[in-house]
Amino acid sequence: MLDELRKIVTEVSKSPDLRTALDIIAQRVRSVLDVSVCSVYVLAEQTDEHGLTEPTLILQATEGLNPDMVGQVHFGLEEGLVGLVARRAELINLENAALHPAFKFVDNIGEEPYFGFLGVPIIHRGEVLGVLVVQTRECRRFSDDQESFVVTLATQLASAIRHARASGEFDQTVDQSDLELAFSARGLPGSPGVVFGTAVVLDSGLSLESVIDQPVNDISAEKDALHTAINAVRDEFEQLKNDFAGITGSQDENLLFDAFIMMLKAGSFVRSIEQRIEQGQWAQAALRDAVAEHAAVFEQMSDAYLSERAQDIRDLGTRILHKLRAEKAEDQQWPENIVLVGRDLSASHFAEIPTEKLVGVVSTTGSGSSHLAILARALGIPAAMGVADLPLNRLSHKEVVVDGYRGIVTVSPRGSLREELTRLVEEEAELTEELAGLRDKPARTLDGVDMAMHVNIGLLSDMAPSQTVGAEGIGLYRTEVPFQIRTQFPSEEEQTRIYREALETFHDKPVVLRTLDVGGDKPLSYFPIREDNPFLGWRGIRLVLDHPEIFLTQLRAMLKASKGLNNLHILLPMISAVDELEQAKGFIHQALEEVSEEIGFVAPPRIGAMIEVPAAVYQTKNLAARCDFISIGTNDLTQYLLAIDRNNERVASRYDALHPAVIQAIANVHRDAANQQCEVAVCGELAGDPLGAVLLLGLKTDSLSMSAGSLPRIKWVIRNITQSDAEDLLKQALECERASDVRALLTAALEARGLGGLIRAGR
Known part of the structure; x- marks a missing residue:
C-alpha cells in the first residue's frame, strides 16, 4: 500500500490542474482500497439572493456515485455526514452510515446500497477545505491502515486545493463563482478603512x-x-x-x-x-x-x-x-478609483499606477506588518493582506469593496449587502472628515496628560502629509529608503541635502534620523548580501560597524545638515549589546569632531538605541544609562520574540503585537528606562494601532511615532480617555494569557467610550 500511496502522491503533484487531481484521487483510492465509492467534496462560498454567503460542500469528483451529480450535490456544514466531518474537522469511520442521526439521503446520487463510510477532512493550516469520502457496500468499519492511507491523500489534496484557490483556478473548477454575484474573501487587516473601487490586477512577475x-x-x-x-x-x-x-x-x-x-x-x-x-x-x-x-x-x-x-x-x-x-x-486606461490587487505586491508596484487614483490595496500574501501594509497606512488607504482565496485571473475591472479593518474583500456586491457596504463607506467618510479637524489640537487625555505625536517617514515626499495631520516631529526617518531607490551609495553631499530638508521642515521639533538599516528584507541592489538567514545576519548596526566608511559618511552628513538647527536625534538600529552601542557612539563623536573642524561648531545630537531584539530588552538598564532616549521598534521586536516571519503567509496570522509576551517585554523596557531617567518612544506599528496606543498611554510612553494616516485616529483615542483608565486597562492586559483576550479587553473599552469606529467599519 505504501508504494501505491507514493505513486498517487506523485501523480497528483504532477497534475496540470485541480480537476485532474480530484479525479485521480477518486479513481486511484477506489482501486487501491478496493472500495465501492470514493468522492471528493470541496468547500466553497455560495451566495444567496440576498447577497449573503454561506460555506457549502460541493461534490466535485466521484467514482462509484452518479457522475451526473458532480457539481449538483451541495451540503451545508450542518447537513449530512459530510457536513459533520467538515464541521468537526475530524474523520468519521462508520460501520453503517444510514443509522447515524446525521445521515442525509440525497435523491439521484446513487448511494442507496452503500453502508460503510469513512469521511476525512481536507485541512490546510487549520482551515477545512473539503471532505474526502470512501464507502463500501458491506457494513464494516475501515481499518487503521485504510484510515492512514486516506488521511495522507487528504493532506496532499489540501495543497492542491489551496494552490488552485491562490491561482484563481479554484473558481473555475467548482463552477460556482459567477462573479456577477457577490462573494467575499477573508485575509488579514492591513490598513484601516472601507472603500469601493475597481480592481486592477498586477502580476508580480513576468511568467x-x-x-x-x-x-x-x-x-x-x-x-x-x-x-x-x-x-x-x-x-x-x-x-x-x-x-x-x-x-x-x-x-x-x-x-x-x-x-x-x-x-x-x-x-x-x-x-x-x-x-x-x-x-x-x-x-x-x-x-x-x-x-x-x-x-x-x-x-x-x-x-x-x-x-x-x-x-x-x-x-x-x-x-x-x-x-x-x-x-x-x-x-493602459486606468479607472478613477483603483484597488490594486496582486499576488506578491510590493512598494515598487505603486510606481506602475497613478497613485492619485489609488483608493485601496489587496495582496494575496503578507500581513498587517508587512511593508506594503505600512505604506498603505502612510497613504491613508484601506488594505487587506494575505487574501489567498481571490480568483485573480477573473477579478480585473470588477467592482470590489475593501474592508481594511477586517481584511475582507467583497466582489460585485448586490442587494442588501451593497446597501450595507455603502452605508459603511459613507460613515467612514464622515469619520475621516471629523478626524481632519484634530490637526491643530493637542493629543491630550481627558485628565490633562499630553502625548507627543510623531510620524514615521522614508522619503521627503512624506513630509507634506505629516504636516497636514499636525505631526509634532519625526519619530523615525528611515534613511535606508533614499539608499534603496538609488543605484549606488548616495554621496555625503546628497545625504546632507536630504537630511537638511527634513530637519528644516520640522526646525522647531525633534527629528529622529535612524542610521542605515539594511539587510533582512531591506536589501540594496548595489550591495548584495547573500545569507541563509538574513533576519539573523548582517543587518542594521552590525553592517555599518563593519563598514565605518559607510557609517562615518552618513553621520557626517547628518551632523552637517543639523548645523544651526539643534533638533537632530540619531537612532541606532538592531542594537543587541552594550559594546555595539559604545562603538557606534565612538563613531558619532569622531564624526562630530571632524565636522566641527570643517564647518565650525555643531551641537551634539541626542543619541538613542532601538529596542527591537530580545537581547536588548534584557539590557535596557545598561543601554538606557548610555543613551538620551530609547525607541522601541515593535515590528521587529514582535517578530523576534514570537519567532514569526511577518511576511511568511503560513505564519503571518500568528504575528500579533498584542501577544502577552510582547506586552510584558515592552512594559519591562519602560520600567528599566524610567529607572535611568531615559525617555521612551515607540515607533513600531503598535503605536499606530488604537488598541496598542491605549496600552502605551498606560505605560506612560513619552512619544508615539506612526504613519501620517494613522495619527488622527490615535489622537482621537488619546483625547477621549484618561491616563488613569489606560493604566487600569494595562494592568488587566498584563494579566491576560492570550492575545485574543487582550484584544477583546481593549476592544470592549473603546466600544464603551464610543470609539469603536476607529477599529472597525461603521460608527
Missing part, C-alpha cells in the same frame, strides 16, 4: 503562469498588439542569429534561432494565438494557452531531444509576453 484572464474590448487591437510583439521578438532573434554566427563562424548553432523565426511567421503557433483572441481572450492569455498547448505536444514525445524543446517554446512565449507587457503599459 506565463501568472497571466490573468481578461475580457477583450477590441479584438482587432489585441491582434495588432500580438503582431507588434511577435515582430519585435523575431527581429531580436534575427539579430541574435547574426551576432552568434559572427562569434562562432558557423551556421550550425543557429538552427534553434531559425526554428523560432519560422514559428513566429504565419503558422500554426501564431494562428492558435489569434484564434483564442477571436474567441474573446486578450492577447496575453491567448499566448499563455497557446504556449501550454504547443509545449505539451513536445513533452509527450519519446525522443529526449524533442521533449526538451518544450522549454524552448515556453522561453519563446515569455519573450513575446515581455513585449506585450511593455506595449500594454503604454496604452
Whole structure:
C-alpha cells in the first residue's frame, strides 16, 4: 500500500490542474482500497439572493456515485455526514452510515446500497477545505491502515486545493463563482478603512503562469498588439542569429534561432494565438494557452531531444509576453478609483499606477506588518493582506469593496449587502472628515496628560502629509529608503541635502534620523548580501560597524545638515549589546569632531538605541544609562520574540503585537528606562494601532511615532480617555494569557467610550 500511496502522491503533484487531481484521487483510492465509492467534496462560498454567503460542500469528483451529480450535490456544514466531518474537522469511520442521526439521503446520487463510510477532512493550516469520502457496500468499519492511507491523500489534496484557490483556478473548477454575484474573501487587516473601487490586477512577475484572464474590448487591437510583439521578438532573434554566427563562424548553432523565426511567421503557433483572441481572450492569455498547448505536444514525445524543446517554446512565449507587457503599459486606461490587487505586491508596484487614483490595496500574501501594509497606512488607504482565496485571473475591472479593518474583500456586491457596504463607506467618510479637524489640537487625555505625536517617514515626499495631520516631529526617518531607490551609495553631499530638508521642515521639533538599516528584507541592489538567514545576519548596526566608511559618511552628513538647527536625534538600529552601542557612539563623536573642524561648531545630537531584539530588552538598564532616549521598534521586536516571519503567509496570522509576551517585554523596557531617567518612544506599528496606543498611554510612553494616516485616529483615542483608565486597562492586559483576550479587553473599552469606529467599519 505504501508504494501505491507514493505513486498517487506523485501523480497528483504532477497534475496540470485541480480537476485532474480530484479525479485521480477518486479513481486511484477506489482501486487501491478496493472500495465501492470514493468522492471528493470541496468547500466553497455560495451566495444567496440576498447577497449573503454561506460555506457549502460541493461534490466535485466521484467514482462509484452518479457522475451526473458532480457539481449538483451541495451540503451545508450542518447537513449530512459530510457536513459533520467538515464541521468537526475530524474523520468519521462508520460501520453503517444510514443509522447515524446525521445521515442525509440525497435523491439521484446513487448511494442507496452503500453502508460503510469513512469521511476525512481536507485541512490546510487549520482551515477545512473539503471532505474526502470512501464507502463500501458491506457494513464494516475501515481499518487503521485504510484510515492512514486516506488521511495522507487528504493532506496532499489540501495543497492542491489551496494552490488552485491562490491561482484563481479554484473558481473555475467548482463552477460556482459567477462573479456577477457577490462573494467575499477573508485575509488579514492591513490598513484601516472601507472603500469601493475597481480592481486592477498586477502580476508580480513576468511568467506565463501568472497571466490573468481578461475580457477583450477590441479584438482587432489585441491582434495588432500580438503582431507588434511577435515582430519585435523575431527581429531580436534575427539579430541574435547574426551576432552568434559572427562569434562562432558557423551556421550550425543557429538552427534553434531559425526554428523560432519560422514559428513566429504565419503558422500554426501564431494562428492558435489569434484564434483564442477571436474567441474573446486578450492577447496575453491567448499566448499563455497557446504556449501550454504547443509545449505539451513536445513533452509527450519519446525522443529526449524533442521533449526538451518544450522549454524552448515556453522561453519563446515569455519573450513575446515581455513585449506585450511593455506595449500594454503604454496604452493602459486606468479607472478613477483603483484597488490594486496582486499576488506578491510590493512598494515598487505603486510606481506602475497613478497613485492619485489609488483608493485601496489587496495582496494575496503578507500581513498587517508587512511593508506594503505600512505604506498603505502612510497613504491613508484601506488594505487587506494575505487574501489567498481571490480568483485573480477573473477579478480585473470588477467592482470590489475593501474592508481594511477586517481584511475582507467583497466582489460585485448586490442587494442588501451593497446597501450595507455603502452605508459603511459613507460613515467612514464622515469619520475621516471629523478626524481632519484634530490637526491643530493637542493629543491630550481627558485628565490633562499630553502625548507627543510623531510620524514615521522614508522619503521627503512624506513630509507634506505629516504636516497636514499636525505631526509634532519625526519619530523615525528611515534613511535606508533614499539608499534603496538609488543605484549606488548616495554621496555625503546628497545625504546632507536630504537630511537638511527634513530637519528644516520640522526646525522647531525633534527629528529622529535612524542610521542605515539594511539587510533582512531591506536589501540594496548595489550591495548584495547573500545569507541563509538574513533576519539573523548582517543587518542594521552590525553592517555599518563593519563598514565605518559607510557609517562615518552618513553621520557626517547628518551632523552637517543639523548645523544651526539643534533638533537632530540619531537612532541606532538592531542594537543587541552594550559594546555595539559604545562603538557606534565612538563613531558619532569622531564624526562630530571632524565636522566641527570643517564647518565650525555643531551641537551634539541626542543619541538613542532601538529596542527591537530580545537581547536588548534584557539590557535596557545598561543601554538606557548610555543613551538620551530609547525607541522601541515593535515590528521587529514582535517578530523576534514570537519567532514569526511577518511576511511568511503560513505564519503571518500568528504575528500579533498584542501577544502577552510582547506586552510584558515592552512594559519591562519602560520600567528599566524610567529607572535611568531615559525617555521612551515607540515607533513600531503598535503605536499606530488604537488598541496598542491605549496600552502605551498606560505605560506612560513619552512619544508615539506612526504613519501620517494613522495619527488622527490615535489622537482621537488619546483625547477621549484618561491616563488613569489606560493604566487600569494595562494592568488587566498584563494579566491576560492570550492575545485574543487582550484584544477583546481593549476592544470592549473603546466600544464603551464610543470609539469603536476607529477599529472597525461603521460608527
